[in-house]
Amino acid sequence: xxxxxxxxxxxxxxxxxxxxxxxxxxxxxxxxxxxxxxxxxxxxxxxxxxxxxxxxxxxxxxxxxxxxxxxxxxxxxxxxxxxxxxxxxxxxxxxxxxxxxxxxxxxxxxxxxxxxxxxxxxxxxxxxxxxxxxxxxxxxxxxxxxxxxxxxxxxxxxxxxxxxxxxxxxxxxxxxxxxxxxxxxxxxxxxxxxxxxxxxxxxxxxxxxxxxxxxxxxxxxxxxxxxxxxxxxxxxxxxxxxxxxxxxxxxxxxxxxxxxxxxxxxxxxxxxxxxxxxxxxxxxxxxxxxxxxxxxxxxxxxxxxxxxxxxxxxxxxxxxxxxxxxxxxxxxxxxxxxxxxxxxxxxxxxxxxxxx
Amino acid sequence: xxxxxxxxxxxxxxxxxxxxxxxxxxxxxxxxxxxxxxxxxxxxxxxxxxxxxxxxxxxxxxxxxxxxxxxxxxxxxxxxxxxxxxxxxxxxxxxxxxxxxxxxxxxxxxxxxxxxxxxxxxxxxxxxxxxxxxxxxxxxxxxxxxxxxxxxxxxxxxxxxxxxxxxxxxxxxxxxxxxxxxxxxxxxxxxxxxxxxxxxxxxxxxxxxxxxxxxxxxxxxxxxxxxxxxxxxxxxxxxxxxxxxxxxxxxxxxxxxxxxxxxxxxxxxxxxxxxx
Numbered sequence: 001x002x003x004x005x006x007x008x009x010x011x012x013x014x015x016x017x018x019x020x021x022x023x024x025x026x027x028x029x030x031x032x033x034x035x036x037x038x039x040x041x042x043x044x045x046x047x048x049x050x051x052x053x054x055x056x057x058x059x060x061x062x063x064x065x066x067x068x069x070x071x072x073x074x075x076x077x078x079x080x081x082x083x084x085x086x087x088x089x090x091x092x093x094x095x096x097x098x099x100x101x102x103x104x105x106x107x108x109x110x111x112x113x114x115x116x117x118x119x120x121x122x123x124x125x126x127x128x129x130x131x132x133x134x135x136x137x138x139x140x141x142x143x144x145x146x147x148x149x150x151x152x153x154x155x156x157x158x159x160x161x162x163x164x165x166x167x168x169x170x171x172x173x174x175x176x177x178x179x180x181x182x183x184x185x186x187x188x189x190x191x192x193x194x195x196x197x198x199x200x201x202x203x204x205x206x207x208x209x210x211x212x213x214x215x216x217x218x219x220x221x222x223x224x225x226x227x228x229x230x231x232x233x234x235x236x237x238x239x240x241x242x243x244x245x246x247x248x249x250x251x252x253x254x255x256x257x258x259x260x261x262x263x264x265x266x267x268x269x270x271x272x273x274x275x276x277x278x279x280x281x282x283x284x285x286x287x288x289x290x291x292x293x294x295x296x297x298x299x300x301x302x303x304x305x306x307x308x309x310x311x312x313x314x315x316x317x318x319x320x321x322x323x324x325x326x327x328x329x330x331x332x333x334x335x336x337x338x339x340x341x342x343x344x345x346x347x348x349x350x351x352x353x354x355x356x
Numbered sequence: 357x358x359x360x361x362x363x364x365x366x367x368x369x370x371x372x373x374x375x376x377x378x379x380x381x382x383x384x385x386x387x388x389x390x391x392x393x394x395x396x397x398x399x400x401x402x403x404x405x406x407x408x409x410x411x412x413x414x415x416x417x418x419x420x421x422x423x424x425x426x427x428x429x430x431x432x433x434x435x436x437x438x439x440x441x442x443x444x445x446x447x448x449x450x451x452x453x454x455x456x457x458x459x460x461x462x463x464x465x466x467x468x469x470x471x472x473x474x475x476x477x478x479x480x481x482x483x484x485x486x487x488x489x490x491x492x493x494x495x496x497x498x499x500x501x502x503x504x505x506x507x508x509x510x511x512x513x514x515x516x517x518x519x520x521x522x523x524x525x526x527x528x529x530x531x532x533x534x535x536x537x538x539x540x541x542x543x544x545x546x547x548x549x550x551x552x553x554x555x556x557x558x559x560x561x562x563x564x565x566x567x568x569x570x571x572x573x574x575x576x577x578x579x580x581x582x583x584x585x586x587x588x589x590x591x592x593x594x595x596x597x598x599x600x601x602x603x604x605x606x607x608x609x610x611x612x613x614x615x616x617x618x619x620x621x622x623x624x625x626x627x628x629x630x631x632x
Binding site for chain 2: 219281
């Protein structure tokens with residue numbers, strides 16, 4: 001595999017390295033994702049609410065007494081939430097548990113044909129509302145802390161606006177608010193989409209979403225990273241880390257047709273959230289009704305949620321206790337990069353403790 | 357898990373293309389010994405490779421690919437558009453449904469005006485695919501020209517992996533820059549939407565034929581199922597309205613509920629869920 005015309009000495013071990021990396025990739029194929037112990041406590045349709053068990057055993061340290069309120073993590077519909085608990089050293093969930101938080105997480109599951117007509121009202125007022133009610137009842141509280149991630153942050157904003165008394169503090173991570181702000185390629189591409197037609201064709205397979213996300217930057221996302229893996233001479237552990245990420249990237253769940261069509265039209269096309277024209281189940285979603293403390297974390301190099309789309313939250317919500325934190329990384333880097341791992345859990349914990 | 361998750365294949369393919377690029381550059385420097393570099397030949401070769409890759413992996417944009425374009429895509433982007441990946445019995449968690457692919461119906465199932473409409477949509481789709489191919493050509497040409505222009509500024513010397521990576525990084529920058537500029541143009545964005553709209557319309561048209569067959573065999577149709585779902589939904593809403601207590605704002609956020617107001621999990625139960 002030596003390039004002809006080049007000095008073979010310069011590439012002498014490259015072929016060996018390819019074979020070696022391939023072998024490591026083969027060994028890493030069955031690598032596990034998701035590392036913290038959890039149990040299902042409630043379900044509705046395909047949605048499952050998980051409660052992460054407190055850390056125990058050797059090597060685990062809980063650094064503080066648990067804060068009064070549990071955190072409910074609301075992830076996106078379009079990706080799997082295990083990215084937040086990918087492996088012990090890349091786990092936002094684990095860092096929160098170590099800080100003494102009680103953590104719940106919503107897994108929306110796999111929509112099938114019986115969910116074709118499940119819409120955003122269902123997800124918000126039955127699934128998310130049910131999860132919130134379950135957590136509140138379990139802890140005998142009137143309000144919890146809500147952590148919304150990406151599209152789940154959009155759902156969390158809507159929920160908080162509709163049910164402000166149930167959310168004490170809101171944390172958002174890579175959450176778009178103004179879908180027309182910044183260099184939003186995704187938004188540009190779907191601007192002329194016939195949302196009714198998409199809704200009429202049925203659920204959209206996860207593969208289509210994977211392909212859509214990769215096609216935003218195909219050379220980097222579908223080529224460059226593999227060549228970098230080759231050049232880095234990664235050891236087995238690094239290759240396993242790589243494969244875990246690959247698993248997640250190619251593991252988008254199918255999308256319920258009605259909800260996806262609404263999301264495309266209402267948010268991406270009509271930008272209703274910032275225009276104040278969004279209604280869920282006949283009730284207006286007014287971001288000005290969000291008066292509780294809000295912490296907004298976003299990435300400066302995000303190719304899916306541009307920083308400007310997330311930063312727009314400040315001018316839309318009614319809270320006087322608003323803090324934002326821009327982290328110098330990309331969209332996926334917000335979940336797994338070193339910068340994010342060092343900054344995000346600590347920031348969330350200290351911010352919540354100050355408002356306990 | 358998506359059928360596109362094939363890290364070994366993706367890696368092997370990326371490594372192969374890396375070598376291909378180095379080979380093109382190496383061959384170029386070889387031919388350049390004592391002669392002026394033939395930039396046009398190099399640009400042509402690189403553009404060809406890149407265009408071929410774009411066609412294989414991005415053949416239809418993220419929406420539709422008649423004829424399973426990109427089925428040999430090693431990175432999986434194109435494979436994701438391959439309706440064959442969603443054949444009955446596949447492990448696709450959505451139940452094997454593929455919204456934008458052809459249904460397993462023979463030509464005999466399509467007749468009259470319905471057949472005419474399907475034919476028009478297929479023609480329209482082919483025209484859009486041709487437009488997309490023109491974009492790939494333009495992107496590949498632009499990327500190769502940018503790369504050749506920058507290649508001269510790279511320090512030459514004995515080939516090393518580090519040196520090759522530097523060349524490769526420049527190629528990636530040029531390719532992404534050319535791609536990014538083209539796909540942000542209004543006509544490309546419009547084309548993406550049109551591809552999705554036409555392919556969705558084609559699927560809806562094909563489903564009409566399937567519904568006709570389902571009716572003939574006394575099977576419930578999708579429309580009938582959706583209507584039933586609508587009724588269930590309305591009933592659920594009415595039930596929720598009847599069961600929902602008036603929500604009163606609690607100024608003591610995070611405070612314990614007053615004892616009189618405790619009804620554990622009742623709201624969760626009203627949401628239609630169940631405790632695990």
